[in-house]
């Protein structure tokens with residue numbers, strides 16, 4: 001299965017996140033400005049350190065919805 005890819009996630013992604021059928025988020029943004037999908041897993045998906053910068057732990061800042069840049 002693995003072909004030299006850095007394995008960021010071993011937990012299933014909670015995204016896209018829906019509430020009663022309404023799209024709530026396709027990702028979440030950390031205080032470091034990188035998405036949760038770029039953070040490593042801990043006990044939960046994407047709650048660990050950032051793969052892009054030196055952020056040590058995901059700190060929720062905002063929901064991201066695909067198609068919106070901010």
Ligand SMILES: [Zn+2]
Nearest residue numbers: 030032050055
């Ligand atoms: Zn971060």
Ligand SMILES: [Zn+2]
Nearest residue numbers: 032034050053
């Ligand atoms: Zn980061």
